Amino acid sequence: MGKLDRRVVVITGAARGQGEQEARLFAAEGARVVLGDVLDDQGEALAKELGESTARYVHLDVSREDDWSAAVTTAKRAFGKIDGLVNNAGILRFNELVSTPLEEFQQVVQVNQVGAFLGMKTVVPELEAAGGGTVVNTASYTALTGMALLTSYAATKAAIVGMTRVAAMELAGRGIRVNAVCPGAVDTPMTNPAQLDPDVDPAEVAQAVDEVYRKLVPMGRIGRPEEVAKLALFLTSDDSSYITGQPFVIDGGWLAGVSVL
Known part of the structure; x- marks a missing residue:
């Protein structure tokens, strides 16, 4: 018995990195996974490797509401329902605050923040229809502390933590748990x-x-992407059945402080 047997989970940014490791681990634990990404060749190859009975790939620009609707349609046609969502897709841009072009800031907001918002907005009704489910949003340890050159990225990740808490409060009565993972540096x-x-x-x-x-x-x-995937699995499985609305830092102790040794 796997921890996610008979569950259907949509994972964004699933073609490589953390999303790929989440897809592989979730499938190994019995889930059927819908892989969303804009890296079509890599996403299709991963879905083929995992097998048609286990995985489907869909082109998903998380900043586009129409793409989200298409992803939901694909999931329901292939597997009949949706039980979970992992909002993993994101982009990173380094720049000083005063040197950041508005266009760059808005690009990061569209993918990281709007993408997570649209994912929840689109998928939550399906979770409710399935009798409940889980959402795991990918934030960052920079949502909880500062880091130079990451104004746009840190702003979006802090927003994700805020949305996670609000969604958890609104959806608890519908049997839906919402949590966030906050990775530090991960080798992706x-x-x-x-x-x-x-x-x-x-x-x-x-x-x-x-x-x-x-x-x-x-x-x-x-950090290693498979380590973050294990945290996402914990928050998606019944092992975390009494946890919602929380940001979980996974950073090797980075947020704990600065060593002088």
Whole structure:
């Protein structure tokens, strides 16, 4: 018996990184997964690997309401219902506050904040129709503390924590739990774009990353996407049946403070 047997979960940003690991883990735990992303080749390949009885891929620009409606239609046609949502899709832009163009700020808001809003707005009625369910929103540890050069990103992630709390209050009576994961640095292409550069030696990249986070993080390393996936699984499964409205930090102790050693 898996922890998500017979459950149908929509996961955004599922073609790679945290979303891919969530999709793989959820499928291994018995869920049928609907993978949403704009990286069509990678998303379709992952769905094919997981198998038609387990997964479907749908092109999903999370900032577009029509795409969300299409994703819901795909999920219901393939699997009959929706029991869970993981709002994982997001983008990251580094810039000083006064140097951030309005267009860049709005782009991050559209994907990170509006995407999570539209996901909940569109999928929650389906969760209610299924008799209840779960939402896991991907925020960030920067939602709870500051970090230079991340005005737009931190603003959207703080908004996600706020929406999570409000949604949890509104939906508890309908059998729907809403929580947020707040990762610190995680070794994915979003935080480490060098992974996508074919001219860069992966071993050199890994060594450089290790050196940075050995100094910054109490646990001495960057996080792994599969570790975040396990937290998302916990919040989606019945193991967290009495938890809602909470932001869960998963950062190797980074938020705890600064080491002088």
